[in-house]
Amino acid sequence: MTTAHPVDHELIQAAAHLARTRCRGDNHTMAAAARARDGRIITAVNAYHFSGGPCAELVLIGAAAAQGAYELDTVVAVGDRDRGVVPPCGRCRQVLLDYFPTLKVIVGNEDRTRAVPVADLLPESYVWADHQLEAG
Template sequence: MLSADHRDLVRAATTHAKAVNDDGDHTVAAALRLHSGAVVLGVNTHHFLGGPCGEISALSNRAATHPDDAIVTVAAAYGPTGDVIPPCGKCRQILFDIDPAIRCIVREANGLTAVPVRDLLPHAYDWRAAEQPQRVYMWEGYEDSIRDGSKRQTIRVDDPFRPGEARIVFEKESGDVVELPADIVSVSTAARAELTEQDAQRDGFTDLAELHAALDQHYPGMGPEAPIDIVAFALHTEK
């Protein structure tokens, strides 16, 4: 169910869409609600080379008139019918790049609702994360052996890493998340059959047989010639 502010924003978008609709170059309007409560409007411009969407037009108007006023919610409407429409893929990415928490008015089975734009972009590219430390997810049962240094590497399949700064992440059944600052020291590729007793010990296992048993549990059906990555790491406290 929409809030009163959301309903007002939808009304602004649909009213503007109907007012500017020419059944040709201008058929979609968008309305932005800003943190101050101000509403900024925009309208699309169709062109065969690719004109701006209504949301992009509204973003430009906001940049010109309220550059320091954060965007809270976006609504868009189709002029010929007055229907509320969701942002296209390009607009979703642009809004996500501005702030993943911006809410978009979309229609679901039970009617209109406001959802964060991050929910409209599963597996989105996030420029904020591009330069962040790599995240190496581990089973919580390995936490003690990683902390005491007896586990200094991990075997991964189709989970690429590179040398550099990282976070060892434990997502626990309790819901707690623990992160340990670390560095990935090296990454080498080999066949499973090439693993050695030393690899097993560096991985925190008693022997190679125990390591292979763990691999069978994590990666059922993995054969002896399957490619694996041996990822060596060191906690920052070990440096």
């Protein structure tokens, strides 16, 4: 059962604005926005490359760290060309869970968006963070 949380519409707007204004051509087709624990909004775009460039959510993790935001509460990705909210791919789901186990992810479309725990997007998943705890 998925537990829904209040949707952070400001995040969706920030990612949509970035997708409209910065995603041009085939190199940048997705934008992501996250709310840091301190309230800041961090944004990023993907870096598409035929060899497997990083998704917007992964670029966002690095951008957040570069800005000193190591704890994120909520994330959303939005596609260019008015595609709206796009759920994270499998790799991003796993990485987001590993970095931020309590993260909420906004999914759904138009007026049916909802914020769900990242763990709900990967039921019975391997948790890399558990390995780090055991090693320490």
